[in-house]
Every structure is written in C-alpha cells, then in structure tokens.
Amino acid sequence: MDVAFDLNLLRVLVALDAARNVTRAAQELDMSQSGFSTALARLRRQVGDPLYVRTSRGMEATPRAAAMVETARAVLAQVQADILEQPVFEPGTARAEFRLAMADVAEIVFLPRLLAHLQTAAPGVTLRSESWARGSLREAMESGKVDLALGYFPDLSSGPFYQQRLLTHTYAAMLRRGHPALRRRLTLATYLELGHAVVASPSRSNELFEQFLEREGVERRIVLRTPHHLSLPVIVEGSDLVASVPLATAARYADAGMVSVARLPFDPPFFPVQQYWHRRSHRDPALRWLQAQVARLFNDERDDWMVMERRLYGRLRPEKP
Incomplete structure (x- = not known):
C-alpha cells in the first residue's frame, strides 16, 4: 500500500457504501462520474481489493470493504470533529x-x-x-x-x-486614619517632609510613577522599601508613613477602614x-x-x-x- 494514503478516498468508500451506485455516489460528493470512477480505481489498487462488485441487486461490498467502511466513517467523523469544525467553548460546562x-x-x-x-x-x-x-x-x-x-x-x-x-x-496618597497631614490639603512641602513607604516590585505602574517623580525632580525621604503592595496598608496603618500607590489600592484599603486616601500634591500621571x-x-x-x-x-x-x-x-x- 502507498504510505501517502489520500484520506479523500475514504469519502469515496463511504459514499459508495451508502448509495451502492456509482452515479448517485458521485452526485453525493459533487464529483463527475468519471472522476469518481478514477478515485475508486485508485482505492482498489491501494488496498488490492475490488471492494464493490456489480450484482443483480446493485453494487455489493466485498468482505474487505465491509470491514473497512465503519473504520472509514469513524476516521472521517474524527477529522471533521477535531480538525475541520471550529472549536467552541461552553462556559457553563467547561473544565x-x-x-x-x-x-x-x-x-x-x-x-x-x-x-x-x-x-x-x-x-x-x-x-x-x-x-x-x-x-x-x-x-x-x-x-x-x-x-x-x-x-x-x-x-x-x-x-x-x-x-x-x-x-x-492614576495614583493617590495613602496615610493612616487621623494622620496630622490630613487636617488640611497635602502640600508638596509636607509630602517631602514625611517618611515614605515604597513598593519595589516588578509592577510596571511602580516604574511609571518612579520615572515621573524623577522627571519632576521630586525626591522623597524613603524610610521603607517592600516588595509587596499587600503589606502596605498594615505598615501605613501603624505608622506616620505615606505611600503613593495606584488609586484602586488606596481605595480598597480605605473601604476596609484601614487607611485614608489623599490627593497627591501634584498632578499625577495616568x-x-x-x-x-x-x-x-x-x-x-x-x-x-x-x-x-x-x-x-x-x-x-x-x-x-x-x-x-x-x-x-x-x-x-x-x-x-
């Protein structure tokens, strides 16, 4: 058998098995009768068997064809399901x-x-x-x-x-509730006087803010560097430090009653x-x-x-x- 087997020949086999008539099988596959006959001849040569023979009842399958046709249907169905059909995602049942x-x-x-x-x-x-x-x-x-x-x-x-x-x-300042700096609007002078807690992590938003401060010439008095945003609220809550963080971070911990949110004393980047x-x-x-x-x-x-x-x-x- 030729190793480079043409899977289209399986379609010929299945169509002929269903129709038991070359003309009708060719029509089913939208092929000319001569083209279908040529393909059937190729399949017969490759498997070394006539596959379907003419009888008084029409085209009848040989034992070899009868053994092949169910496998052919299964192969074609699997190709259709796994390769040709567009995959779908069903969220209600997906794992x-x-x-x-x-x-x-x-x-x-x-x-x-x-x-x-x-x-x-x-x-x-x-x-x-x-x-x-x-x-x-x-x-x-x-x-x-x-x-x-x-x-x-x-x-x-x-x-x-x-x-x-x-x-x-954008960003905001996060301070403990009742911090003296919250009695009035946070000024740049006060912001620079305060000790700062800074997150040193791979977060790109941290890098953006640090680059902004450098461009603006704002130099903070950094008291603490930590790799995690999640430790900041506890640190700020228990100290007089200020942390400059994305607004959502400050808002989340303010909602939990741990800190207060203040305006930064400059127009922050977005x-x-x-x-x-x-x-x-x-x-x-x-x-x-x-x-x-x-x-x-x-x-x-x-x-x-x-x-x-x-x-x-x-x-x-x-x-x-």
Whole structure:
C-alpha cells in the first residue's frame, strides 16, 4: 500500500457504501462520474481489493470493504470533529484553568469581581495568577505558560502581542486614619517632609510613577522599601508613613477602614489598564470568551474609581486614545 494514503478516498468508500451506485455516489460528493470512477480505481489498487462488485441487486461490498467502511466513517467523523469544525467553548460546562499574569496590586482590582462572575457564568473554570518579571513574561506568553496579562505592561505593546484598553487609572496618597497631614490639603512641602513607604516590585505602574517623580525632580525621604503592595496598608496603618500607590489600592484599603486616601500634591500621571495576549492564542475560543468577560467587567462605564479620582483631582484625565 502507498504510505501517502489520500484520506479523500475514504469519502469515496463511504459514499459508495451508502448509495451502492456509482452515479448517485458521485452526485453525493459533487464529483463527475468519471472522476469518481478514477478515485475508486485508485482505492482498489491501494488496498488490492475490488471492494464493490456489480450484482443483480446493485453494487455489493466485498468482505474487505465491509470491514473497512465503519473504520472509514469513524476516521472521517474524527477529522471533521477535531480538525475541520471550529472549536467552541461552553462556559457553563467547561473544565478549564486560565493562567493570568498580574502584579499583586492588579489582583486587588481584577480578581474579586472576576471570580464572582466566573462562579456563576463558568463554575468549572479556575484561575492561576502570578507575577512575572519583564523579560520572563514575554517568554511565558510565547510558550503558553500565561494566557492573559492584566494591568499595565508597556513592554507587551509591540511584537506578537494583542492588547485591549479597559480603563485609565492614576495614583493617590495613602496615610493612616487621623494622620496630622490630613487636617488640611497635602502640600508638596509636607509630602517631602514625611517618611515614605515604597513598593519595589516588578509592577510596571511602580516604574511609571518612579520615572515621573524623577522627571519632576521630586525626591522623597524613603524610610521603607517592600516588595509587596499587600503589606502596605498594615505598615501605613501603624505608622506616620505615606505611600503613593495606584488609586484602586488606596481605595480598597480605605473601604476596609484601614487607611485614608489623599490627593497627591501634584498632578499625577495616568496609565492604561489593559489586557494582553499572544497571537498564538488569538483565535482560541476559550481565551476569546475570557477576554470578552474581562472587557465587560472592566471598562470606563464600570470604573469604580472615577468618582474618587474626580473628587481628588477634578478632570485631569487625558483624552481616550
């Protein structure tokens, strides 16, 4: 048998078995009768058997054809299901894990709302969230170790990556409740006099803020450097230190009664909060479904921090890109 077997010949076999007539089988496959006969002759040569012979009752299968036809139907059905049909994602019954990349500060923004939604819309779906350094994140997304990156990742804005803007965000000061500096508007002089707690982590939003301060010539008196945003509220709550953090972080811990939020004594930078994915998974139905859920849950219309931002800074927000 020729190793380079043409799977189209299985369609010829199945059609002829169903029709038991060359003319009708050719019509079923939208082939000319001569073309069908040529294909049937090829199949007969490859398997070394006549397969179907003319009798008074029409074309009858040989024992070899009878043994082959069910396997042929199964092979064609599997090719159709696994290769030719577009895959679908059924969130209500799916069992899947999505691997997300985000800094710990982004987890505060995304995970509570996203998890609550998934528990209803896709109860069999689980999430894995990790923080990745700049270079390793690109490699992780290229290799499929990360499905979706959520937050601010300017290093993913070019190359084989897609991105979708969700909302725009900024920064605020976080101090303990009852801090003397809160008795009046926080001035730049007071801001510089205070001791500062600073997060030194792979978060790109931290880098953006540090670069902004450097450009503006603002030099803080840093008392503490910590790798985690999640430790800041406890540190700030129990000290007179101030922390400059993304507004959502400050708002989250203010809602918990741990800290107070104050306006920074300058117009802070803004940054886009986006979702990013690699082109290798651009058409994956499961990931496309997740992207749609994220976009529906996090957007300008559902920006929970807009009211606080405007209370602190007025209408500083840049125009939408």
